[in-house]
Amino acid sequence: MPALIKDLVALVVSSGADLGIGYDGDADRVGLVDNTGRVVWGDQLLAIAAADLLTRRPGAKVLFEVKCSQAVAEWVESHGGVPILWKTGHSLIKAKMKEEGALLAGEMSGHMFFAEDWYGFDDALYASARLASIVADSGRSLAALVDELPHYESTPELRFECDDTAKFEVVAKVVAHFRTDHEVIDVDGARILFGDGWGLVRASNTQPVLVARFEARTRERLQVIQDTVMGFLATFPAVHLD
Numbered sequence: 001m002p003a004l005i006k007d008l009v010a011l012v013v014s015s016g017a018d019l020g021i022g023y024d025g026d027a028d029r030v031g032l033v034d035n036t037g038r039v040v041w042g043d044q045l046l047a048i049a050a051a052d053l054l055t056r057r058p059g060a061k062v063l064f065e066v067k068c069s070q071a072v073a074e075w076v077e078s079h080g081g082v083p084i085l086w087k088t089g090h091s092l093i094k095a096k097m098k099e100e101g102a103l104l105a106g107e108m109s110g111h112m113f114f115a116e117d118w119y120g121f122d123d124a125l126y127a128s129a130r131l132a133s134i135v136a137d138s139g140r141s142l143a144a145l146v147d148e149l150p151h152y153e154s155t156p157e158l159r160f161e162c163d164d165t166a167k168f169e170v171v172a173k174v175v176a177h178f179r180t181d182h183e184v185i186d187v188d189g190a191r192i193l194f195g196d197g198w199g200l201v202r203a204s205n206t207q208p209v210l211v212a213r214f215e216a217r218t219r220e221r222l223q224v225i226q227d228t229v230m231g232f233l234a235t236f237p238a239v240h241l242d
Helices: 003-015 042-056 070-078 090-100 124-138 142-147 164-179 219-233
Strands: 020-023 030-033 061-065 082-086 104-106 112-114 158-162 183-185 190-193 197-203 209-216
Touching: 003 020, 003 030, 020 124, 030 042, 030 124, 042 061, 042 070, 042 104, 042 112, 042 124, 042 142, 061 070, 061 090, 070 082, 082 090, 090 104, 090 112, 112 124, 124 142, 158 164, 164 183, 164 190, 164 197, 164 209, 164 219, 197 219, 209 219
Parallel strands: 061 082, 061 104
Antiparallel strands: 020 030, 104 112, 158 209, 183 190, 190 197, 197 209
């Protein structure tokens, strides 16, 4: 956890605040801390915002990117919305929102895009005000809103050095290898579906890096899925897992 977030967590707890808000340097990404001092991740914020949106706009489309939890899709569907999985990257998300006519989108990184009564770009100041309003209007705590979301065990984003000349070839081989036994979503890298969880391997668009993330219903299954995918990645000399 970054030092500044640790400071925010400590301040929320010590002051008894309802929530804490953090921004990145150019204020296009937002992060929240709930009233218990727990960090609320970007996909959780998106799910909470989606449930609120869908009370007014049933059937609305909600975009989420490949690193987000499956909980987002489940939560959007359970509230009468249409979840759309798309590529990571704020410019790609904005373009897809316009194409689909989506009213809301978000990324794990904290980029949030509100197109209902706003302009559909990632304005963290507006997003934080909107999220605070959602919490206030609910009459409940932010922690309570988070706790009712579907729960999955997950890893943080994992990053491994891999030469630019090799990273896309590695991802293509991951897709081909796992597609023999699993459904693989290849809209942005390889999101391998295991029924009760998934593993993601994608090439960074800006760095000589492979990005991985894993999620499952239980810690035991999370470890199995991670070991399965990482075991295959270990067969590539170009991927530096250390």
